[in-house]
Amino acid sequence: MTFTSRTPRVVAARKLQRRRDRDQSGRFLAEGPQAVREALASGVVVELFATADAVERHGELAAHSPVVSTVDEEALAGLAETVQPQGLVAVCEQVDVPLKEALAKRPRLVAVVAEIRDPGNAGTVMRTADAAGAGAVIFAGDAVDPYNGKCVRASAGSLFHVDVVRTGLDVVTALREARLQVLATSGYGADDLDTLADDGVLARPTAWLFGSEAHGLPEDLLDAADRRVRVPIYGGAESLNLAAAAAVCLYASARAQR
């Protein structure tokens, strides 16, 4: 049997494109073979919607899914948010963990995105933090929903690799209790990233705080952090964008912690 865009289970799944329905159900959508593969490896796939073509092309993914529902092209297009979802969209259980649980594992590198509203930026920071070896990415305060489709796609699977945490803005005490030094990024920071690297400061277990490009970090977080750190600007640019600044900081830590 092939489901259409009017089949109730398809209609229900499509609603997961909206934050309210994701929040209420504790589920979200992952599309495309890479994300579906990672979701399956994490054991969070509830149901895989796939076109008949995709079931054939990605037989190994279908074989590992608890439920595979064949859908027509129109139903798949309605479930997917990209133009080329390659025939696969999975309904997944949300993967985030409580702050305590993530910090109990004593990660040596953590990224905190505070009140970041842009899903592409947040997803990219997740991907970069994962690449740099971070154990957790913390969405603090009124940040974007990590299960927003654009964020999931920008994370390129890293949503399933790191511990994702959603919490309030008052995270600094918990981070410090987990023996992490807390470094807040700021264009006006008193400490220069290169100097911290030279002085061996970056070798310590570290939580990096990143704010939105438009507003920076909230004052409370800047005040609570151990240091305010600026990425040095060697040329004429006023600043780096968020994804670039996060890459430079997280990789400076990764290199120092080797």
Next chain:
Amino acid sequence: MTFTSRTPRVVAARKLQRRRDRDQSGRFLAEGPQAVREALASGVVVELFATADAVERHGELAAHSPVVSTVDEEALAGLAETVQPQGLVAVCEQVDVPLKEALAKRPRLVAVVAEIRDPGNAGTVMRTADAAGAGAVIFAGDAVDPYNGKCVRASAGSLFHVDVVRTGLDVVTALREARLQVLATSGYGADDLDTLADDGVLARPTAWLFGSEAHGLPEDLLDAADRRVRVPIYGGAESLNLAAAAAVCLYASARAQR
């Protein structure tokens, strides 16, 4: 006199949103106060279109423009590609320089974007290269037009700070003749960025080659480069996105060249 969206000069300027018209005229559009300020400082503004409100708010910019044309809100909205252009759009002369001219200045750090089609990525690399102190950004082969509106905006003014070059794919010989070592980024590179930093290799004058996220660098460029370099992946991510990889590589060079 206030121009409307049907005034011939406004109609002609609006056509600069299309690549063909930019190529033919050698001009492009810069919108918003930051870009207009940088364009004025570079002496490339031909005409500034501004609403009456914006002329008042940004009097110092209007005062420095060779020609200021007041437009109504509708005309401004048609010229702008963003929702909040803050009332200012400037017609500018294109700023790129020949490869020879850029290399004759003996830059110590150069970024080459080869066949990169995404304007946001290309603009972000320009901004990051500028921040890292690069002297030139080279658009090689069938790359995006650096004057694409999205690219101009993502560069956040850096289009006016670095030497922008548009050239064919066969750039490596010219780079080497300018005493630059040529480092090609590749997920499968034999050399690891951290090892090159440890060994002092990154302190030398360097041109970094970046390919598109989807296709990587063309084989010819990978073959012609002095080294193929991979950014180390410490966690579960398969790779970094282009903007993050460029940030890590360019800042590793900047730090080594201090």
